[in-house]
Amino acid sequence: MANLQLSKHVPPEAADGIWLECIETGETYAPFDGVRYTSDADGLLEVRYAEYPTFDAFSGSGVWRYAAALPFDDGVSLPEGATPLYYAPRLENDIGVRTLRIKHEGMNPTGSFKDRGMTVGVRVAQELGVERLVCASTGNTSAALAAYGARAGMETLVLLPAGKVAAGKVAQASLHGARILEVDGNFDDCLDIVRDLADRGEAYLLNSLNPFRLEGQKTIGHEILERHYRDEGRFPDRIVLPVGNAGNTSALYKTFRELVASGALTPEEVPKLTGVQAEGAAPIVEAIESDEPVRRWDEVETKATAIRIGNPVNAPKAVPGIRETNGTAVAVSDREITQAQRDLAGEGIGVEPASAASVAGLRKLRKQDIVQSDEDVVCLTTGHLLKDPDAAAVAGNDPEPVPNDTDAVLAHVSEE
Numbered sequence: 001m002a003n004l005q006l007s008k009h010v011p012p013e014a015a016d017g018i019w020l021e022c023i024e025t026g027e028t029y030a031p032f033d034g035v036r037y038t039s040d041a042d043g044l045l046e047v048r049y050a051e052y053p054t055f056d057a058f059s060g061s062g063v064w065r066y067a068a069a070l071p072f073d074d075g076v077s078l079p080e081g082a083t084p085l086y087y088a089p090r091l092e093n094d095i096g097v098r099t100l101r102i103k104h105e106g107m108n109p110t111g112s113f114k115d116r117g118m119t120v121g122v123r124v125a126q127e128l129g130v131e132r133l134v135c136a137s138t139g140n141t142s143a144a145l146a147a148y149g150a151r152a153g154m155e156t157l158v159l160l161p162a163g164k165v166a167a168g169k170v171a172q173a174s175l176h177g178a179r180i181l182e183v184d185g186n187f188d189d190c191l192d193i194v195r196d197l198a199d200r201g202e203a204y205l206l207n208s209l210n211p212f213r214l215e216g217q218k219t220i221g222h223e224i225l226e227r228h229y230r231d232e233g234r235f236p237d238r239i240v241l242p243v244g245n246a247g248n249t250s251a252l253y254k255t256f257r258e259l260v261a262s263g264a265l266t267p268e269e270v271p272k273l274t275g276v277q278a279e280g281a282a283p284i285v286e287a288i289e290s291d292e293p294v295r296r297w298d299e300v301e302t303k304a305t306a307i308r309i310g311n312p313v314n315a316p317k318a319v320p321g322i323r324e325t326n327g328t329a330v331a332v333s334d335r336e337i338t339q340a341q342r343d344l345a346g347e348g349i350g351v352e353p354a355s356a357a358s359v360a361g362l363r364k365l366r367k368q369d370i371v372q373s374d375e376d377v378v379c380l381t382t383g384h385l386l387k388d389p390d391a392a393a394v395a396g397n398d399p400e401p402v403p404n405d406t407d408a409v410l411a412h413v414s415e416e
């Protein structure tokens with residue numbers, strides 16, 4: 001297993017043992033001396049620390065349990081994290097793996113994993129003294145930014161692709177007081193505009209291009225590893241997750257590398273990162289399968305609107321994460337996603353379509369014998385069912401009109 005190493009050299013720019021480092025060139029920067037999203041060479045940045053903690057350093061609950069692995073001791077919190085790692089015995093048996101656990105990030109305060117990123121990201125915004133926050137979004141980032149921005153008393157702008165965001169998410173951003181700017185374009189167009197606004201200093205960007213967002217999202221990895229070890233006596237072999245802008249894939253890869261650096265995890269124990277995209281928006285799958293660089297897809301379409309993304313900004317972090325952990329990537333159809341949404345619902349776990357992609361992908365990879373029957377697998381489900389009530393209604397049973405009479409209701413129920 002290659003490239004799980006992190007540099008141990010602490011540069012002069014470090015403040016309190018923290019700095020930003022370009023993943024392409026290794027250039028280093030002070031963490032909070034002004035706003036910076038990328039390096040001078042336009043490479044993605046990662047937050048680095050002089051020391052990486054082992055599991056013994058963690059105490060408390062939720063994202064801030066992992067403060068020893070984060071840039072601050074606390075943040076703007078609702079609170080977030082400490083999400084369930086469900087058993088799914090019927091699915092486990094049906095798909096045919098040794099164990100299957102579902103890490104349901106839909107159980108966060110605004111119903112998605114984005115809250116983990118925002119609790120840290122908005123704390124950094126306060127540190128930098130910025131006044132206005134901005135994001136592009138397929139919906140969940142905007143809901144989380146609106147809520148955490150409101151909590152911090154900050155002005156929030158969200159740019160959404162017009163007509164392509166699920167109803168629950170728009171309602172959240174709206175009620176939490178964000179200004180919702182609907183763009184006649186897709187998510188990638190919205191992010192291009194947001195990057196321009198941020199470069200002009202008009203607002204602080206809180207998409208996952210911002211390296212501090214991913215620090216909060218790292219804690220998904222910490223929670224999975226800790227809980228799985230506690231319950232099963234071992235770490236999972238594989239983590240399967242939906243991929244859109246590829247922030248979670250990058251964040252989990254970082255969790256693993258930091259735990260390897262601290263000695264808490266051996267390279268052999270690192271779970272295989274396995275990404276799943278919708279067939280209509282699958283640039284990372286294309287790159288993994290072809291061994292070519294990731295190509296921007298200008299035309300994207302899927303009913304899983306949260307992952308309707310053609311230009312994953314974190315691809316340079318995520319693709320090595322998949323490769324270096326011996327993982328893989330697979331594309332699934334909208335029909336397979338809807339079926340997986342029903343399968344999860346049959347275990348009592350309510351998720352939005354993009355989330356179900358992980359289970360659809362696992363089923364496909366198991367059928368292809370790429371995932372083996374003796375594997376311990378964790379599927380990440382990223383958003384709550386109520387985020388997209390229209391998709392849930394299409395996937396679920398139709399309401400049945402009945403007369404306003406008990407006997408007639410009983411007669412109806414007894415009919416086949």
Ligand SMILES: Cc1ncc(COP(=O)(O)O)c(C=O)c1O
Pocket residue numbers: 112138140141242243244245246247248249306307352354355382383
């Ligand atoms: C529900 C949901 N699932 C998955 C994703 C993809 O996550 P990532 O961008 O970290 O790959 C997103 C957003 O991008 C999302 O909102």
Ligand SMILES: N[C@@H](CCOP(=O)(O)O)C(=O)O
Pocket residue numbers: 135136137138139140141142206207208209244245247306307
């Ligand atoms: N699905 C995302 C897309 C933006 O991703 P981000 O992690 O870069 O903010 C959303 O909910 O908007």
